[in-house]
Amino acid sequence: MKQPYGIDRDEVLALEDLSVGFVHGGTSTVLAHVSLSIRRGETLGLVGESGCGKSTLGRAVMRLLPSNAAVDGEIRLLGRDVRAMDDREIRRLRGGSVAMIFQNPMSALNPVLTIGRQITEALETHTGLRGRAATARAVELLHLVGIGRPVDRVHDYPHQLSGGMRQRAMIAMAVSCDPKLLIADEPTTALDVTVQTQILDLLAALQEKLSMAILFISHDMAAVASVADRVAVMYAGRIVEQGQATALLLDPAHPYTSGLLNSVPSVDGAKLARLQAIPGNVSAGSAEAAGCSFHPRCRFAVTGCDAEAPPLADIGDGRASRCWLATEDWRPDAAARGLAT
Amino acid sequence: MTDASPLVSVSDLSVEFGGGRRAFRAVDGVSFELMRGETLGVIGESGCGKSTLVRAVLQLLRPAGGSVLFKGRELTRLGGRELRRMRHQMQMIFQDPRSSLDPRWSVGKTLREPLAVHGIASGREADRLVDEMLEAVALPSSAGTRYPHEFSGGQLQRIAIARALVVKPELVVCDEPTASLDVSVQAQVVNLLSELQERFGLTYIFISHDLAIVRHLAHRVMIMYFGRVAEILPSEDIAPAARHPYTRTLLSAVRDPASAIQRRARTLDIAPAEALELPLLQPDGCYYQMRCAHAEARCRSVTPTLDEVEASHSVACHRWRSLAQGTAA
């Protein structure tokens, strides 16, 4: 395990104490003191519900936030401070060493340009490939992401492709300039389930082939489980739990993580009369509220949870949980069984 | 399921878009029965015709052929006025409550309107019914004076449910009612739908692309592929009992975190995309032939009929007898 503040040659991305707020009249905090890192070839799954700040985090890395965003903290990419880069450097970084794919491949592709053109313009910007050579490379890339008859497809417009094909084209575009980090923001959410599996497999295969790191942002625990090496769970702008994917997903330590995992029914096994829902709503802006931001929805909340926010406590095995109850042994699932009996 | 006669009985229902020789059959000869108090889950990928099917059942779209019996009345032959008089018995809940609620109407007004339209209640009586319904969906009665933008997505869906139920319908069609909600709120809405069904004796048609949620909520599941029924079976043991290769593909695509982690030991080959896309043309024979690993000659020429495997389990596949039961394709 990497030390949080050490210098690591394998480190691709490191966020230290990153906070983001949006200013309109007042300031609303979207990210609060987030620290995380991703190493070469690693996939970090960033899980959370809408409004938890996970997409803001992805955009902050590429400095793609709107102009009313107030950013604080450090964003280090391949050892360099992203926030200190000038416009030329940041453009060289975007689409070069860091690329991004989005939730909806229909709206993320320009409807009036061919798939091929949208790939070659990235190549022209970052690799100097032009004309026929760029088109030939685009064809190779389409082939790489599993699109059949790429020689024809390269001249197609987005509306001529199905949803899954569009997302593949989007991925081809993202990996065209050999990025060291791919930020995938909900890349499977808008797709059919059978297509989702294909896209997840594709991302995993490409990662191995191109040895890039992936920041996989999703609300879907199962999607994260099928690609992530490590997982960070976000709630109301903060990381509430992080650790190795297997340990975290099979044996969650934070009540929110456990609640998310338990609220999804299974497709086999006994049918329950009721699902285990987390009560209440994700309320916006609760990053500033006093105490633990999850405590109003937490079934384990005790006195004190509403007074002071818990720190992200180390609970061994490279895991951490932001909960006053967190210890090496305390697990919400076991505690819930204890409550029930 | 007390009454022996079905509440809804659909037979050979078809919907076409476009006319003449280039007409596209979005729904192609679908038949099913729905008992009182039952939930039928309808599942399939986008474009499989599931939303079109339920709109045709409710006569929001006029079908090209087939029949829909609701409490013994043939809906397809009813005129506009007669149909409007029956509307309050069949309600619909949509995917996105934000776009299905008028932002300029207070919640109370939104809920009182259907009562007035159907001539069910007005004045004090309407207010009483509205309060009762807000209580039933676990919203405070003070919600009545507030406006949609003051509520979260989950609360808005509760309001949309209240609006559908305030006219005391018998059949409620839910078109992906949880798809636009956060994971932690989805379960709340699913639980609410179960509670309301028990409390008011509702009959549901529940459309979703999420097999796990459909299984949880439905008594029977109907799997649609490209406008046709592939399989219809009891939800309880869908995983072991499924016969249709498509149902099994869907089952294997359902990922829960535990199984997803196990699956990661797979080979990392990049599968070509094309084989798994929906066909653009409706071919002869079984529509699933292009994606099916078990397709043989007759699958490419003869349309499979919906065969009964056992009571309340039917499958439209030529090869269901020879394909091993259970395990994924």
Place this chain on the structure above:
Amino acid sequence: MIRFIALRIAAAFVVLFVVASATFFVLNLTGDPVTAVLQGTGASQEEIAALKVELGYDRPIIVRYGEFIWSVAHGDFGVSIRYGQPSIDMVMERLPYTLILGGTAIAIVVVLGLPIGILAALFRGGWFDRVFSAATGLAQSVPHFVVGPLLILFFAVLLGWLPVSGGASSSSIILPALTLALYPLALVSRVLRASMLETIEQDYVLTAESKGLSKPVIVLRHMARNALLPVLTVIALQIIAMIGGTIVVESIFSWPGLGSFARDTLLASDFPLAQTIIIFVAAAVVTINLVVDIVYALVDPRIRLK
């Protein structure tokens, strides 16, 4: 694409046929042109009747209609009652002036309107945008018959830079073209600004930024092209509206084009000439629509490749 264009051209001819027929019947059912033209000129009833026979106006309307369609199809638009010359020649003499005037106005709209609209959107809320919105608001609220004289007063009378009226020198086109272009210029740039602001929010613009493209490439290749789609329709409608505008503007500036001529002709009930002018105007409208459809298909592949 060729099939698309062929279908559109075929449709254009159908429209022209319908317009020609409608014009014929509307004009001929309102009364008899010979009487209308010669009344009050001192011509006797016999002379009028003789001229009617000579010009064929004594025959049944359906026969005249068949003859009219037949000759129009062969490029013969009849003889002007008032001037006694082939009406096609008279139209052809004036048409180039109107085309040059309209063309210049359209060029002003496109060359100035598009960049202004784009810049106003990019610097939304800045000083340029505020000046823009005041100026376009003003331009949209002042009619031709006010703008024209004001321009004359300022540039021709006070400054003496440009001729007051007529079509003699090459600089005389500037003022009428500006007058004609002012309203569509304001409208087109406003619509483009609004359309650009919508485009800025699109996901594909974020994608383009995430690829590291430079700002001009993002603005021109990704935003402007998409933002232009709704603007094309507005431009087309404005060009068509300009045809009406030429009547006023040409009169103000004594521009020797078809617009001022059309006004005189219609007031004088010179049917053959009026028919010819109307058919030419219809042809212009149809051509503009055809061009816009083709441009639309070129810009938007979703229309081209359904």
